[in-house]
Amino acid sequence: MGLFNAAYSLSGQIDTEVAEDERLARHTSYRIGGPARLFVTCHSYHALRRTVDVLTREEVLWVVLGKGSNLLVSDEGYEGAVITLGREFCRFTLSEDGVTLTAGAGAMLARLVNEALTRGLSGLEYAIGIPGTVGGGLSMNAGTRTDWIGTQVAHLVSYKPGMGLKHYQRDDIIWGYRACNLAHDEIILEAAFELEQAPKQDIRERIERHLSKRRRSQPLGLASCGSVFKNPSDLDVGSMIEACGLQGFSIGGAEVSPMHANFIVNKGTARAQDVLEVMRHIMEQVKERYGIELQPEVKFLGF
Template sequence: MGLFNATYALSGQIDTEVVEGERLARHTSYRIGGKADLFITCHSYHALRRTIEVLAREQVPWVVIGKGSNLLVADTGYRGAVVTLGREFSHFSLDEEGRVLTAGAGALLARLVNEALTRGLSGLEFAVGIPGTVGGAVSMNAGSRKEWIGSVVRDVVTYRPGAGIRHYGRGEVTWGYRTSTLPRDEIVLEATFELEPALKQDIRERMERSLARRRRTQPIGKASCGSVFRNPPDRSVGAMIEECGLKGYRVGGVEVSPVHANFIVNNGTASAADVASVIQHVHRTVKETYGIELQPEVKFLGF
């Protein structure tokens, strides 16, 4: 693995920031995780393309992350390069008709929701309070079983390493609960959202209702990755975990949230090993009780 060569080739490049031995706990909502060999911020498409080309040439494993809101990083960290999107990928623009909003993949989803409100555009109210970036939200089709971001996506632009930019129109992507047919080996660069004009007061009221529901039913303020498991068809994971008597189950500094059992929270002293242990215990108990193999939403890095 040509880690030294990759570091040398990328250090000092335009629109590229390279940090060695960066603690990934600083970059995840779990506030957990060891060091990455390299942490690279790419502020432009050119910088991203060059970075991926260098890493591939030097056979350095790499992964792209947003704000780490659904990511669990091992205590030992990640032997490779973690790449994140910077300035050029945080833009917003509105078309001439005032209904189509384009956002860079590195922009915060919260900013996108507020941009829509500011411009009197409806369709993203359900996403208020969901953490992370636009790119991450589009990649995982963030939302609930009833409302998800893919329903308002018109276009997606991606980068396919070794091939270049790709464009996907609405009819070329199939969206489902926590899924889409966007290729997993491509990096989302930006997305375009087709929204409906509405009164700002009406939009704000829907956002407030949605946020109030989240605050009432989720452990807001606790370090977590959000929902740990996907809901099986016609079942609630939270209800099943609660029925198994696992609310409040603890290992070290980790706890199955007493507020919502599909949230596993860091009470301040958790390790990644603690979180993984709780996830495995919940998974095993639900399978033994219901015969259902739960599918994790959380992504694991460095395990």
């Protein structure tokens, strides 16, 4: 059996940790999700390459998971392997020019912002309240309505199974709204960000303004995946959902946040099915009122 052989081959390997039937609710910001058949933490590039080779040979489906901040996992879990990036992928280095900061894909976005602040570098302050990792943020071009992380990228390194390392300059990649055009099986390993020198106090004040705005407008104290739907064109999806009278609407343990209507929060007992049913209801109501088909921003695993 592929899964058994994969687990046997990977167990005990250098820089590799393997767990079986790991509950993914422990690894997502929604605190929702059944078990992954295999959960593999790779602490180095060689461990990652070896892991992907083994899983491919054994015909085991796999996916890379950051901090699960934009993910809804099925209640039944995932019948494959989840790979997460460990130690070697959480490092930061500053180039000799003093303004190019390189971050591993496994590092948290919030830590990237703080690393930039420590070095007196400005340009990433808007990302302080965005949950998740650098790799996850890059793959979906995370940001606000006016600032996207792709615009700060100088160059990027990824791993393409069967091809090895790939190097990109910023303009080699098409950065879209909550997306980029890297292949779905391409794993981002690190990226370098072009920033600007600025007084630390000015950077700190901008960070605080962004944090204060998020605290006032988003239910940060409750489990969620962040924004559930993409904004259609120049419209604000949260305002549209609010106009449909859906704030506070709930099914099971999933509720449309009274604070921000584009957040569906887990009140503590939500299942993935509850979230899906709330999403369907929102989509139906918005389609009926506005004639617009909402597109999910949240990703799905195991469905």
